[in-house]
Amino acid sequence: MPDKERIVRVPIGPQHPALKEPESFMVDLQGEKISAVTLRLGYNHRGIEKGCEERTYVQDVYLVERVCGICSHSHSTAFVQAVEEIAGLELPHRAAYIRTLIAELERVHSHLLWLGVAGHEIGFDTLLMYTWRDREQVMDLFAELTGNRVNYGINTVGGVRRDISPEQLPRILKVVDALEERTKYYIELAMTEETLAQRLSGVGKLSKEDAVLLGAVGPTARASGVDRDTRRDDPYAAYGELEFQVVTDDRCDVFGRAVVRLGELMQTYSMIRQLVRQMPEGPITVKAPLRIPAGEAVSRYEAPRGEDVHYVKANGTDKPERVKIRAPTLANTQSVAKMLEDGYLADLPIVVAAIDPCFSCTDRMIAVKTREDARTMGWEELVQYGVRWYRERGVDVSKIKMRGDSTA
Amino acid sequence: MNVARRMVRWGQRKSPWILHFNTGACNACDIEIIATLTPRFDLERFGVLLKGTPRHCDIMACSGPVTRQIESRLVRIYEQVPEPKLVVAVGSCATSGGVFNGLYNVKSGIDQVIPVAAYIPGCPASPQAIIDGFAKLLKTLEVGK
Numbered sequence: 399m400p401d402k403e404r405i406v407r408v409p410i411g412p413q414h415p416a417l418k419e420p421e422s423f424m425v426d427l428q429g430e431k432i433s434a435v436t437l438r439l440g441y442n443h444r445g446i447e448k449g450c451e452e453r454t455y456v457q458d459v460y461l462v463e464r465v466c467g468i469c470s471h472s473h474s475t476a477f478v479q480a481v482e483e484i485a486g487l488e489l490p491h492r493a494a495y496i497r498t499l500i501a502e503l504e505r506v507h508s509h510l511l512w513l514g515v516a517g518h519e520i521g522f523d524t525l526l527m528y529t530w531r532d533r534e535q536v537m538d539l540f541a542e543l544t545g546n547r548v549n550y551g552i553n554t555v556g557g558v559r560r561d562i563s564p565e566q567l568p569r570i571l572k573v574v575d576a577l578e579e580r581t582k583y584y585i586e587l588a589m590t591e592e593t594l595a596q597r598l599s600g601v602g603k604l605s606k607e608d609a610v611l612l613g614a615v616g617p618t619a620r621a622s623g624v625d626r627d628t629r630r631d632d633p634y635a636a637y638g639e640l641e642f643q644v645v646t647d648d649r650c651d652v653f654g655r656a657v658v659r660l661g662e663l664m665q666t667y668s669m670i671r672q673l674v675r676q677m678p679e680g681p682i683t684v685k686a687p688l689r690i691p692a693g694e695a696v697s698r699y700e701a702p703r704g705e706d707v708h709y710v711k712a713n714g715t716d717k718p719e720r721v722k723i724r725a726p727t728l729a730n731t732q733s734v735a736k737m738l739e740d741g742y743l744a745d746l747p748i749v750v751a752a753i754d755p756c757f758s759c760t761d762r763m764i765a766v767k768t769r770e771d772a773r774t775m776g777w778e779e780l781v782q783y784g785v786r787w788y789r790e791r792g793v794d795v796s797k798i799k800m801r802g803d804s805t806a
Numbered sequence: 807m808n809v810a811r812r813m814v815r816w817g818q819r820k821s822p823w824i825l826h827f828n829t830g831a832c833n834a835c836d837i838e839i840i841a842t843l844t845p846r847f848d849l850e851r852f853g854v855l856l857k858g859t860p861r862h863c864d865i866m867a868c869s870g871p872v873t874r875q876i877e878s879r880l881v882r883i884y885e886q887v888p889e890p891k892l893v894v895a896v897g898s899c900a901t902s903g904g905v906f907n908g909l910y911n912v913k914s915g916i917d918q919v920i921p922v923a924a925y926i927p928g929c930p931a932s933p934q935a936i937i938d939g940f941a942k943l944l945k946t947l948e949v950g951k
Contacts, residue, residue: 470832
């Protein structure tokens with residue numbers, strides 16, 4: 399006689415047909431329902447942060463770009479922004495526009511890629527083939543504008559490496575027009591196709607409170623009604639000069655995340671049009687010193703998956719002293735465990751895919767050194783310590799309010 | 807070569823099933839492998855079919871420089887693939903470590919761990935290069951060679 403209370407532990411990964419990257423889940427099952435999930439990451443840990451310390455800033459741009467191949471521009475931009483801030487370089491106007499243009503094209507390719515993968519996870523392979531076919535147009539554009547389909551290598555400290563010719567601008571618009579038509583079709587499909595809505599609705603619930611509490615970022619947070627987008631809240635590159643809306647949704651489930659990403663695609667098309675229309679003339683680089691003066695900087699960037707944070711510490715040589723990368727998936731993995739709880743095992747692939755995970759971004763390592771004077775701080779004590787630390791440096795944290803966070 | 811082996815060779819050449827395994831890559835080669843299987847490039851016209859489990863596959867397409875964490879798993883997965891099996895190293899870092907060469911947690915290439923039949927360079931390997939690599943590999947499988 400089967401025991402209903404019995405918990406069966408199912409190992410999933412590191413090699414799994416549904417998940418293209420190596421990560422492993424230990425799923426505790428009660429019948430079909432998931433009672434607990436333990437994540438094990440780190441299969442993709444290569445030691446990039448340490449490698450950055452051994453290479454020069456120019457080499458690091460290309461190494462950091464290979465943190466992740468899908469959002470490669472995000473990482474290289476976040477890194478060079480930090481270095482430029484330390485070196486006190488003023489980014490040329492045209493370079494900022496080209497960077498933003500590539501960033502938005504990357505968002506198009508990434509979101510279309512996600513839509514296809516999401517279709518694949520629910521057994522809708524036609525959608526995968528459709529979106530990936532459409533995505534090839536963006537890839538062609540990348541090949542033309544930057545010289546490579548993936549890992550564009552367009553960023554450099556102090557600007558961009560390739561200029562965009564006037565003949566290329568209409569071609570960008572043409573691709574955007576074609577893709578906008580296709581995206582409208584996908585939106586219609588998502589809104590009217592009964593099977594898609596039924597399969598995705600109510601799956602992988604994440605309430606707004608939990609999204610804030612677990613520090614979710616990007617479309618995952620926005621689909622839970624958290625109105626947060628680095629492009630608007632802390633504009634970098636050319637975002638301050640663009641008009642766009644931050645797409646949010648209150649469905650709090652996988653369907654909501656699909657709706658947010660499709661909505662973002664439409665916003666992105668409008669942004670690309672603005673960028674192409676307003677593209678200023680001028681130089682594309684400023685001369686950057688090989689030795690970056692001592693200092694530190696934190697750089698934020700809204701990657702297709704969410705907020706990407708880079709911290710760079712320079713010590714006056716041509717190599718950074720420390721580079722720290724916080725990729726968006728790391729912020730979102732915590733929420734996956736929450737989304738999966740009380741869900742069904744069959745929903746696992748799509749729920750994991752819904753945060754658009756990128757584990758090669760995520761697999762960083764922190765070594766904790768125990769010292770003799772080490773002690774454990776409680777949450778309250780830690781908060782007080784943080785507030786004090788900033789106040790000593792002239793920042794009053796208590797005045798900072800987050801937009802749209804009633805719970806924060 | 808006996809008749810049974812010739813039959814297997816023939817089948818493998820006409821329709822090789824592949825397993826895609828990320829051994830610590832940056833995802834770029836992985837999305838290019840998937841792109842190669844989708845309509846624009848359509849590797850399936852050579853009979854190549856992506857499979858989810860090593861027990862069903864003939865060819866392992868590995869991308870990535872092999873991290874220390876994945877090394878033992880790669881060997882285990884390789885052992886699960888039925889004979890005769892082939893391994894394709896996709897991308898520069900799978901071939902030689904590429905940009906990650908020298909980092910503390912990576913080996914320099916798939917061939918440090920398991921035997922490799924074909925190398926496809928490129929960072930990332932473009933779909934055209936992947937098709938070319940597979941076509942050349944399949945050619946070596948022609949019966950009588």
